[in-house]
Amino acid sequence: MQLQVHPSKAELATTLCETLVKHSVEAIESNGVFLLAVSGGSIPKMLSLDNLTSAFASAGVRANLEKWVVFLADERIVSDDSLDSNLLALRKDGFIGGLGGEEGRCKCYGIEGFGEKSPAEIAQAYEDDLISALPKSGGKFDTVVLGMGEDGHTCSLFPGHDLVDNPKPGKMVDFITDSPKNPPERITLTMDVLNASRHGIFAAAGAGKAAVLGEIFVKEGKEYKFKQPRTTYPCGMVTTEDLVWLVDEAAAGGINKEDAKL
Numbered sequence: 064m065q066l067q068v069h070p071s072k073a074e075l076a077t078t079l080c081e082t083l084v085k086h087s088v089e090a091i092e093s094n095g096v097f098l099l100a101v102s103g104g105s106i107p108k109m110l111s112l113d114n115l116t117s118a119f120a121s122a123g124v125r126a127n128l129e130k131w132v133v134f135l136a137d138e139r140i141v142s143d144d145s146l147d148s149n150l151l152a153l154r155k156d157g158f159i160g161g162l163g164g165e166e167g168r169c170k171c172y173g174i175e176g177f178g179e180k181s182p183a184e185i186a187q188a189y190e191d192d193l194i195s196a197l198p199k200s201g202g203k204f205d206t207v208v209l210g211m212g213e214d215g216h217t218c219s220l221f222p223g224h225d226l227v228d229n230p231k232p233g234k235m236v237d238f239i240t241d242s243p244k245n246p247p248e249r250i251t252l253t254m255d256v257l258n259a260s261r262h263g264i265f266a267a268a269g270a271g272k273a274a275v276l277g278e279i280f281v282k283e284g285k286e287y288k289f290k291q292p293r294t295t296y297p298c299g300m301v302t303t304e305d306l307v308w309l310v311d312e313a314a315a316g317g318i319n320k321e322d323a324k325l
């Protein structure tokens with residue numbers, strides 16, 4: 064695990080995009096495809112087409128988004144045109160948007176058109192999509208880009224929720240109907256599928272994240288480590304093969320601070 068502190072959210076976003084481009088190059092070299100999961104919240108704006116285009120340019124590689132296969136790390140069960148839709152946010156603010164004629168260049172799986180299905184059926188249909196995509200990248204996500212809530216959730220895995228405390232064995236996509244954060248009905252990747260991924264990147268900015276980060280991490284010398292015993296905040300339970308936390312100074316402000324306790 065590596066935790067990097069960036070002076071600002073903008074610099075954090077630049078590193079996020081550069082890291083993603085690096086992962087995509089490795090994945091495409093190995094398997095011809097880059098299988099990626101992307102969270103909602105502030106992540107789509109960080110992954111704007113402009114930011115990503117600059118990252119491709121500084122790496123000196125072609126922006127081969129047509130080889131990217133994107134799943135939502137979680138999605139709210141709302142109408143397709145709702146401002147709460149993570150897919151819509153990724154279209155509006157993120158790299159799958161229309162800027163520069165890039166629309167549709169990468170393959171992005173949402174829950175659009177799942178219509179009147181129940182949350183359980185939507186989760187199952189999304190899991191079926193994922194099952195069909197996984198073999199192309201060797202059975203796992205290359206990279207999952209994750210955010211954290213001020214309560215310590217990630218994706219739609221909330222602290223103390225059954226999805227975290229009593230996960231269903233083998234389930235890759237699950238659903239909730241009682242999310243503490245609105246809207247209440249959501250689907251989410253499970254902790255198991257997150258933890259099976261090659262790379263995990265957390266992006267967390269703002270003072271609102273400081274208290275929980277202070278409960279998860281400790282700084283020893285120049286190095287950040289997980290506090291032991293490990294936290295039960297879902298965002299602190301993610302352990303991918305390679306894990307990077309990108310935080311800004313405001314979010315890092317709670318680490319090693321006695322008064323950061325919730």
Ligand SMILES: O=C(O)[C@H](O)[C@@H](O)[C@H](O)[C@H](O)COP(=O)(O)O
Pocket residue numbers: 102103104105106136137138139149209210211212213216217218219244
């Ligand atoms: O759909 C969601 O609710 C998000 O995927 C959620 O898990 C998000 O990543 C965090 O709440 C952090 O949000 P911010 O980045 O806006 O703080």
